[in-house]
Amino acid sequence: MESLGSIIAYFIIAIAIIVFSVLAVTSGKILRAATYLLFVLFATAGIYFQIGYEFLGAVQIAVYAGGIMVLFVFSILLTHKPGANAPRLENHKLWLGLSAAVLGAGVCLYSLFEYGSMMVSRMPDNFDINIHQIGQALLSTDKFGYLLPFEAISVLLLACIIGGVVIARKR
Amino acid sequence: MEFTILMYLVPAMIMFGCGIYGFITRKNMIAILISLELMLNAVDINFAVFNRFLFPGQMEGMFFSLFAIGLAAAETALAIAIVINVYRAVRNVDIRQLTKMKF
Numbered sequence A: 001m002e003s004l005g006s007i008i009a010y011f012i013i014a015i016a017i018i019v020f021s022v023l024a025v026t027s028g029k030i031l032r033a034a035t036y037l038l039f040v041l042f043a044t045a046g047i048y049f050q051i052g053y054e055f056l057g058a059v060q061i062a063v064y065a066g067g068i069m070v071l072f073v074f075s076i077l078l079t080h081k082p083g084a085n086a087p088r089l090e091n092h093k094l095w096l097g098l099s100a101a102v103l104g105a106g107v108c109l110y111s112l113f114e115y116g117s118m119m120v121s122r123m124p125d126n127f128d129i130n131i132h133q134i135g136q137a138l139l140s141t142d143k144f145g146y147l148l149p150f151e152a153i154s155v156l157l158l159a160c161i162i163g164g165v166v167i168a169r170k171r
Numbered sequence B: 001m002e003f004t005i006l007m008y009l010v011p012a013m014i015m016f017g018c019g020i021y022g023f024i025t026r027k028n029m030i031a032i033l034i035s036l037e038l039m040l041n042a043v044d045i046n047f048a049v050f051n052r053f054l055f056p057g058q059m060e061g062m063f064f065s066l067f068a069i070g071l072a073a074a075e076t077a078l079a080i081a082i083v084i085n086v087y088r089a090v091r092n093v094d095i096r097q098l099t100k101m102k103f
Helices: A004-026 A031-050 A055-078 A091-118 A131-138 A147-167 B006-025 B030-055 B059-090
Strands: none
Touching: A004 A031, A004 B006, A004 B030, A031 B030, A031 B059, A055 B030, A055 B059, A091 B006, A147 B059, B006 B030, B006 B059, B030 B059
């Protein structure tokens, strides 16, 4: 039995995710779509906080809401006239997208509700992951260590910075 | 009422469906990128939730989400550099106008 506060928080997060992700792909104004995406990212961070991954939620807020959204807003303001509406969709494209999304979601929902009952239904309580363990695992070379992907992703980020500068510089 | 695994997987799945819909129907390059972020985010939720509910003693799913967030940041930065460069070349980010490289 969960506390009433966490149940209310869960429903706020779930409804925010559903409503704002629908709005983010249907909104005509691109800056509004980016704002709805920001709300979806915050709600996702809320899910991470609720299931106990505080570090992951903090990274989600710092990287997505702090970094990626700034990039999005800058690029939108650089490439769009303010307040411009997206042109209306052609009908066949709309039906193609809608049917692809609904078909995929239907297959996933069917398999979830058909075979999901054999998963553990409630959240396990024995749970203590602290920041000390996360840091040890990130920088260790043992069996459950992640030093190699950590270094690989830092090299990737460096390559990405150089690539971004090379692509976007003035000639 | 108890939190079950389905209560977290269903919103993530709806988010992924919205991402697919936007990816197919949107005509604006930045809007397509936004849909892509939605899909990536839904998958990150799935990794973390499966890790928490099925293997609570381990951290593999959490680390996978962590690295996926880092990869998404890198990919978005590069994609936005490309979008700005395309805008500089053709003064437009509508994918129907970008037919120069089609054969």
